[in-house]
Structures are given as structure tokens and as C-alpha cells.
Amino acid sequence: MEAAISVRSLTKVYSAGASAVRALDGVDLDVKSGEIVLLMGPSGSGKTTLLSIMGCILQASSGSVRVRGREVVGLTEKALPAIRLDHIGFIFQGFNLFPTLTAGENVEVALDLKGVRGKEARRRAASLLEQVGLAEKYGSFPADLSGGQKQRIAIARALAGEPDIILADEPTAALDSHSGRLIMEILRDLAHGQGRAVVIVTHDNRILDYADHKAYIEDGKLAAPVDPENRKPEEVMAASMPLSLLSAGDRTRPVA
Amino acid sequence: MASLARRNLFHDRVRLAVTLTGIVFAVVLITVQLGLFLGFAMTASNIIDNSGADLWVAARGNRNFDQGAPFSERKLYQVRGAGGVAWAEKYIVQFARLKRSDGGEEGVGIIGFNPETGIGGPWHLTAGKVSDLKAADTIIIDEIYREKLGITSLGQAVEINNHRARVVGFTRNVRSFTTNPRVFTSFKNAQNYARLSEDQTNYILVKSAAGLDPLVLKQALASRLEDVEVYTNSEFARKTQVYWLFSTGAGVGILVAALMGLIVGVVVVAQTIYATTIDHIREFGTLKAMGASNAYIYRVIIKQAIISAAIGYALGMGVSLVVVRMSSNGGASVQMPWQMAVMMLGLTLSMCMGASMISVNKVTRIDPAMVFKG
Numbered sequence: 001m002e003a004a005i006s007v008r009s010l011t012k013v014y015s016a017g018a019s020a021v022r023a024l025d026g027v028d029l030d031v032k033s034g035e036i037v038l039l040m041g042p043s044g045s046g047k048t049t050l051l052s053i054m055g056c057i058l059q060a061s062s063g064s065v066r067v068r069g070r071e072v073v074g075l076t077e078k079a080l081p082a083i084r085l086d087h088i089g090f091i092f093q094g095f096n097l098f099p100t101l102t103a104g105e106n107v108e109v110a111l112d113l114k115g116v117r118g119k120e121a122r123r124r125a126a127s128l129l130e131q132v133g134l135a136e137k138y139g140s141f142p143a144d145l146s147g148g149q150k151q152r153i154a155i156a157r158a159l160a161g162e163p164d165i166i167l168a169d170e171p172t173a174a175l176d177s178h179s180g181r182l183i184m185e186i187l188r189d190l191a192h193g194q195g196r197a198v199v200i201v202t203h204d205n206r207i208l209d210y211a212d213h214k215a216y217i218e219d220g221k222l223a224a225p226v227d228p229e230n231r232k233p234e235e236v237m238a239a240s241m242p243l244s245l246l247s248a249g250d251r252t253r254p255v256a
Numbered sequence: 257m258a259s260l261a262r263r264n265l266f267h268d269r270v271r272l273a274v275t276l277t278g279i280v281f282a283v284v285l286i287t288v289q290l291g292l293f294l295g296f297a298m299t300a301s302n303i304i305d306n307s308g309a310d311l312w313v314a315a316r317g318n319r320n321f322d323q324g325a326p327f328s329e330r331k332l333y334q335v336r337g338a339g340g341v342a343w344a345e346k347y348i349v350q351f352a353r354l355k356r357s358d359g360g361e362e363g364v365g366i367i368g369f370n371p372e373t374g375i376g377g378p379w380h381l382t383a384g385k386v387s388d389l390k391a392a393d394t395i396i397i398d399e400i401y402r403e404k405l406g407i408t409s410l411g412q413a414v415e416i417n418n419h420r421a422r423v424v425g426f427t428r429n430v431r432s433f434t435t436n437p438r439v440f441t442s443f444k445n446a447q448n449y450a451r452l453s454e455d456q457t458n459y460i461l462v463k464s465a466a467g468l469d470p471l472v473l474k475q476a477l478a479s480r481l482e483d484v485e486v487y488t489n490s491e492f493a494r495k496t497q498v499y500w501l502f503s504t505g506a507g508v509g510i511l512v513a514a515l516m517g518l519i520v521g522v523v524v525v526a527q528t529i530y531a532t533t534i535d536h537i538r539e540f541g542t543l544k545a546m547g548a549s550n551a552y553i554y555r556v557i558i559k560q561a562i563i564s565a566a567i568g569y570a571l572g573m574g575v576s577l578v579v580v581r582m583s584s585n586g587g588a589s590v591q592m593p594w595q596m597a598v599m600m601l602g603l604t605l606s607m608c609m610g611a612s613m614i615s616v617n618k619v620t621r622i623d624p625a626m627v628f629k630g
Contacts, residue, residue: 048628051628052625052628055545057544057545057624057625057627058624058625078549081544081547081548081549082547083547084545084546084547085546085547085548086547088547090545090546090627092542092627092628093628096538096539096542096545096627098260098263098539098542099267099539100260100263100264100266100267101260101263105263109260109543109546110546113543113546113547113548113552157546161546161547169628
């Protein structure tokens with residue numbers, strides 16, 4: 001099966017005057033439709049940079065990123081919004097809802113971007129809110145919703161453009177365990193039930209069981225350690241195994 | 257869907273109030289200053305505009321209506337003798353001193369005309385008739401200047417250059433551009449008040465015969481008469497307006513004030529719209545991440561500017577209309593024809609949309625990756 005997103009030899013270098021920081025260094029990764037991939041790693045490891053490049057909101061320094069087979073590295077800034085609009089839905093740690101709009105209107109904004117307006121937009125927004133179990137919150141403002149409800153609204157908004165790829169940045173970090181589980185159930189349904197590719201950046205150990213695959217990034221390099229003692233990946237991470245000690249064959253998520 | 261622009265704008269009522277205050281301030285300042293400018297221009301040439309004449313014959317070197325030098329009335333007969341003249345009348349415009357009944361003195365502008373024809377005479381009469389000026393020593397003044405001239409009632413007598421003058425009528429809104437109120441009287445009385453010799457006049461007002469182009473008659477008279485200048489009515493009105501508004505600096509001052517209003521308005525509106533944009537910068541970043549084009553976001557910001565402009569314009573014009581109405585009873589006339597109201601709408605929209613360009617520029621530079629930060 002063709003990967004929804006295919007990353008090859010991806011490098012991102014941030015230049016700051018004379019110095020330069022290599023945020024990503026030769027990353028290879030495939031994400032297929034219908035699977036959930038967790039991107040894990042310590043703070044500053046490059047997870048969010050990788051997510052941003054996969055989401056076409058940050059340009060790579062070199063390498064290749066193919067979204068549904070289309071190469072996006074090197075595309076102009078004007079061409080990237082259309083890729084995002086057609087293929088990608090974002091979910092943010094801070095929800096990023098529009099505080100001046102109701103829950104339904106937040107979803108309608110995303111529909112508006114796709115050219116869906118008026119009664120049809122209201123009907124579809126209501127349907128999307130129903131999918132995340134919040135049909136009755138159509139007219140509620142974000143300030144009046146709980147964190148879990150806000151994130152479900154954000155998911156409904158992300159789904160408005162009917163994306164085949166969902167990119168989520170710490171979607172459960174600001175939520176209690178119950179709300180976090182609810183969000184992950186929805187994301188799992190989006191992947192397994194609806195066949196969308198879901199990539200989640202997370203530090204949240206509670207959601208590891210939802211992953212079909214886990215990828216670990218440290219110092220800008222992808223490395224998913226195999227644990228011979230069958231410890232959980234987070235325990236391996238906690239052990240801070242030097243990545244230099246990992247052989248290429250240790251990677252649990254080989255590229256296709 | 258409710259407009260994101262409208263919601264962003266109305267979400268912070270305090271900021272909206274500041275934005276609207278800035279726009280209203282600018283609209284009122286510009287409208288009133290331009291209205292004052294227009295009022296001054298119309299006042300400066302009001303008698304010319306209401307004279308009914310096609311041509312004005314003035315002494316050579318004439319600079320404006322109020323300062324016409326006297327010349328021999330023999331020119332009148334030369335004008336009447338020319339072909340294509342329907343009628344021609346002598347006309348006096350002279351400065352004089354009016355002594356009030358309480359002993360105080362005021363400068364006045366004497367307007368002497370032929371009350372038999374009424375040409376160049378007063379209009380908007382609220383009391384008395386033009387024909388009342390056929391009687392000796394009679395004058396008509398405007399209601400606005402009654403207090404200034406110490407006139408409490410019809411029939412009251414004052415002195416003009418030591419000659420008796422009895423008030424037989426009042427006009428409404430026949431203002432003077434200068435500080436000297438107009439005093440309408442017969443040509444003969446005016447000669448006495450202005451101390452002009454009997455064979456002198458300041459102007460000759462001419463009407464061309466039916467069907468004859470006044471420009472043709474103007475050229476004919478200019479070639480026939482010596483030591484005088486001949487103007488069409490509109491030429492003389494423009495000449496007088498330009499003199500008073502620009503040679504004296506009065507008009508420049510008003511226009512500078514209007515320009516200041518425009519600048520203040522743009523700065524206030526730009527600052528508040530920019531602050532609103534900065535407040536919502538993360539949301540604009542989210543929109544970009546969701547796939548919104550820059551053009552989509554520009555539309556949101558420009559829509560905010562247009563809504564602000566529309567409300568600010570409506571409020572500003574309301575205040576301006578009150579000022580215009582109040583000015584009708586004051587010494588300075590503020591005019592607001594519908595064309596100016598339409599122009600102000602365009603100016604307000606341009607001002608607000610121009611001010612929003614700073615915000616548009618800011619949004620263009622948003623890094624959508626900011627949405628992942630915190």
C-alpha cells in the first residue's frame with residue numbers, strides 16, 4: 001500500500017547568524033493509511049519540526065516528503081496551503097479554537113475554506129459535532145467548554161476538510177485521563193475505522209497502547225529501540241540509551 | 257456562519273470603542289473642516305452667485321468682490337450701448353463704519369444696488385421687502401448680525417458714516433466672509449454711506465441678451481471698454497474665493513486641519529486594527545495551518561476595516577450633521593452637500609482599509625508553525 005506520507009533523508013537546519021542547529025538529520029519515515037503512528041522523544045528532539053514539515057507548514061532544508069505521492073519539498077509557499085487544505089487536518093495541544101466563534105462556527109470556518117457555506121455548512125458542521133459526541137454544543141463558545149470538549153471540537157474542525165492525514169500535536173497532554181482516552185478512541189476510529197493516517201506527537205505514556213507504530217526521535221534522528229528485556233518503550237527512553245549504540249537493525253519501524 | 261471579522265471586532269468592546277472613537281473623530285474633524293472650507297468659499301462669493309448677472313465689469317486690477325475700486329459710471333452707458341446686452345446696472349461694494357445705538361462702532365460692507373430691479377440685492381428675506389429700500393436712508397441686514405450691530409427691531413435707526421440708516425428688513429443666512437456684516441441698500445443711499453461721488457460705481461452687472469453666449473459678450477465688452485476688466489459670473493466668484501481662501505491663508509489653515517484629521521484618523525485606526533490583529537495572530541496562524549490562503553486572511557482583516565469604517569462613518573456623519581445644523585445660526589457656515597457626504601464615505605473606507613494594510617503585512621509574515629508552540 002502506498003504511504004499516505006513518505007519521508008526520506010529529511011534534514012532541517014535552523015540558521016541563526018553564524019551558528020546553525022540541525023533539528024532533523026536524515027529522517028526516514030512512512031505513515032500508511034489506516035494506522036496510528038506515535039512520534040516520541042525528549043523535548044527539543046525534533047518531533048514537532050518533523051510534524052510541521054509533514055504538515056507542509058515548514059519547509060525542509062533537504063530530503064523528500066511525499067504526501068499521497070506528491071513531492072512537497074521545494075513547493076512554493078503559495079502552493080502549500082492547498083496541500084494542507086486537501087490532505088491534512090491538524091489537532092493542537094492548545095486546541096487553537098477561535099474564541100469568538102461558537103463550536104459549530106469553528107467547524108464552519110474549516111468548511112468555509114473548502115467553499116462549503118450556508119445551510120450545507122451548518123448541516124455538515126452539526127454532523128461532524130455529532131461524530132465527536134458534541135451535537136448539543138453547536139452554539140457554545142469555547143470558553144464554556146471543558147478541555148476534552150474543546151479537543152473534540154478541534155477534531156471535528158480538523159475533519160471538516162475531509163483530510164486523509166491527521167497530524168496531532170500532544171492532543172491529550174492538557175486533558176485528564178478520561179478525556180484523553182475519549183480523544184484517542186476517536187483518533188483510533190479515524191485511523192482504523194475510516195482509513196485515515198494519524199500521526200501523533202506525544203509525551204503521554206497513557207496513549208502508547210493506541211499506537212500501531214512508534215517512532216523515537218532524539219537529536220533530530222529517528223531511532224526506535226528494540227527492548228530485549230521486553231520493557232515498555234518509555235522505559236527504554238527513560239534509560240536514555242545512547243542512540244549511537246543502536247544499530248540500523250534495531251529500528252522497530254523500518255521504512256517500506 | 258457569523259463573520260469571523262465581525263466576531264473578532266465585536267468580541268472586545270473596549271477596543272472597538274477606541275477604534276470607533278478614532279474613526280468618528282477623524283470623520284467629524286475632516287467633514288467639519290471641509291464643510292467650513294466649502295462654507296467659506298460659498299460665503300465669499302454668495303452675492304455674486306445670487307446676483308443673477310452674467311458678467312461683472314470691474315476696475316482694472318480688481319482682486320476680489322469686496323475690494324472693488326470705483327470707476328466712472330460712464331462705462332455703464334458704454335456697456336448699455338453695446339449689442340447683446342439685456343440689462344446693465346451699477347453696483348456699489350464699499351467698506352463703511354456703522355455706529356450702533358449704544359455708541360459702539362462696527363465695520364460693515366455696504367452693498368448698493370437698484371431696488372427697482374432687485375438685481376444684486378438681498379435674498380432669503382425674513383422681514384421687509386427689497387422695494388422698501390426705495391425709501392431714503394433704509395437698509396436691510398442679516399439676522400445673524402443683529403446683535404453685533406445692536407439692532408433689536410425693524411425700524412431701528414443707526415448711523416453709517418454719519419448718515420442715518422433705518423433697518424427695514426432682515427435676511428437669513430446671507431453671511432459675509434469677512435468680519436464686516438453686509439448692509440444692503442439702494443445705490444443712491446450707498447453712494448452717501450460710502451462717500452462715493454455721484455458719477456462713480458464699483459461694478460457694472462450685465463445680463464446678456466437671450467440666446468447670446470455670455471463669453472461672446474464678455475469678449476465684445478472687454479475689447480470695447482478701457483481700464484476695466486470683464487468677468488463672467490463664475491470667473492468672478494472663483495477669483496473672489498481663491499483670494500480669500502488662499503491669498504489670506506484662511507483656506508490653507510482649514511485644509512491643513514482637515515489633513516491633520518485624516519492623519520490622526522489613519523494613525524488611530526491603524527493602531528487599533530493592528531492591535532486587534534496582534535491579539536488574534538495565533539488564530540490567523542491557525543487559519544493558515546488549516547490551509548487558508550493569505551488572500552482569505554486579508555479578506556478577514558479588510559472586512560474588519562470595512563465594518564469599522566461603516567459604523568464610524570455613520571456615527572461621525574451624525575455628529576457632523578449636528579455641527580452643520582448648529583452652524584446655521586452661527587457666524588461661520590459649515591456646508592455639507594450630499595456629494596461631500598458620499599466623498600467622506602469613500603474617504604473613510606479608504607482610510608480604514610489603508611490603515612489595515614499594516615496588519616495585512618504582519619499577517620503575511622505569520623509562520624504557521626507558530627500554532628505548535630505552547
